[in-house]
Amino acid sequence: MNEMSLSDQKSIELEYQDFIIKKKHPCIMANAVFKLGKYHLEIYDDMTSDAIVIPILKAVETYIDQYDFESNEFESLILCFRENCFNSELEFEKALWNLLQKLHDGDGSEWDTEVSDDVENPMFSFSLKGKAFYIIGMHPNSSRIARRAPYSTLVLNFHWQFEKLREMGTYQTVKKRIRRRDKKLQGTINPVLRDFGTDSEAKQYSGRPVDNQWKCPFHVKTENI
Numbered sequence: 096m097n098e099m100s101l102s103d104q105k106s107i108e109l110e111y112q113d114f115i116i117k118k119k120h121p122c123i124m125a126n127a128v129f130k131l132g133k134y135h136l137e138i139y140d141d142m143t144s145d146a147i148v149i150p151i152l153k154a155v156e157t158y159i160d161q162y163d164f165e166s167n168e169f170e171s172l173i174l175c176f177r178e179n180c181f182n183s184e185l186e187f188e189k190a191l192w193n194l195l196q197k198l199h200d201g202d203g204s205e206w207d208t209e210v211s212d213d214v215e216n217p218m219f220s221f222s223l224k225g226k227a228f229y230i231i232g233m234h235p236n237s238s239r240i241a242r243r244a245p246y247s248t249l250v251l252n253f254h255w256q257f258e259k260l261r262e263m264g265t266y267q268t269v270k271k272r273i274r275r276r277d278k279k280l281q282g283t284i285n286p287v288l289r290d291f292g293t294d295s296e297a298k299q300y301s302g303r304p305v306d307n308q309w310k311c312p313f314h315v316k317t318e319n320i
Contacts, residue, residue: 110245121276142176179247188301214311227254242302
């Protein structure tokens with residue numbers, strides 16, 4: 096991986112801030128995370144490279160270790176891939192699941208027992224280092240305006256954080272506000288969005304509209320079954 100100057104890192108970070116805050120991203124949680132500085136941005140070169148697998152797993156482990164699970168604060172881990180420019184949503188989707196497969200194969204931790212490891216199960220959520228994450232894939236050529244990040248990007252949000260919102264009784268209010276803002280931005284809400292437990296969230300990760308015939312290419316390791 097090429098060395099980055101501090102100015103290059105700051106420049107990329109400012110592009111994300113512009114995308115979320117100045118352009119009034121529909122996700123109010125993302126806006127709050129950026130305004131409060133509750134995000135961790137990790138920058139890599141090539142999303143398809145095997146060389147990033149171990150560094151990402153280490154970054155995830157560090158992120159988990161520093162997070163206060165007793166708090167009500169919402170945080171995000173952002174993985175930026177500065178060299179990738181995918182010409183189609185299908186190309187990005189393939190790269191996303193190839194990377195998630197590599198991360199899973201290189202992860203020695205057990206799957207989070209709070210969620211399912213079956214991609215067709217409505218209780219599925221992706222697990223790394225023993226913690227479940229809801230993953231948001233974004234790239235400049237997404238058909239969804241809200242997913243057109245300045246770089247190919249994966250945002251990892253703890254599944255636990257959404258459950259916390261439900262416990263606090265604010266989940267439905269937050270969801271409605273986000274979808275209303277998304278509809279105002281694009282004219283429609285993202286058709287793949289579903290509440291956890293009603294359909295597999297794997298369909299939502301890449302941001303590409305998929306139908307019920309879509310098959311997720313991810314396979315869990317046999318020792319985790």
